[in-house]
Amino acid sequence: MNRRAPLMLQIVTGDPRPIIRQIADGIKRLVAGGDLQPGDALPSVRGLAQQLSVNPNTVAKAYAELTAEGWLLSRAGLGLYVAEQRQRLSDPERARRLDEAVDRFVGDVIGLDYPSDTILDRVAGELSHYAAKKTA
Structure with a gap:
């Protein structure tokens, strides 16, 4: 392109x-x-x-x-x-980074006092925007 x-x-x-x-x-x-x-x-x-x-x-x-x-x-x-899409990181490194990101995220939102379901729904909704664009 x-x-x-x-x-x-x-x-x-x-x-x-x-x-x-x-x-x-x-x-x-x-x-x-x-x-x-x-x-x-x-x-x-x-x-x-x-x-x-x-x-x-x-x-x-x-x-x-x-x-x-x-x-x-x-x-x-x-x-x-x-660059062309490819797996950029090893599986253990991906898992480590996911753990770090989740820890940071939880630390950021825990004080907002939302129910877990509300937080999970918002995250799922945000991620669904990316999944929809990738398959389109």
């Missing part, structure tokens, strides 16, 4: 995550949700930095992290592209 895909990312100043993490997580969501397809070109480091009003080094670090994890593919002289 190799089309230049616009990135609909936002940096939230009140977010406790560093900007690099917000950028990386945002791109992962776009890929997982099907908004970015394998072969789609990403904006240049400078272009995305200007769009988000952040330092180009911040974008470069996020892109480097995503490339190292297999989400993006660097083509010399041509830029960065979304």
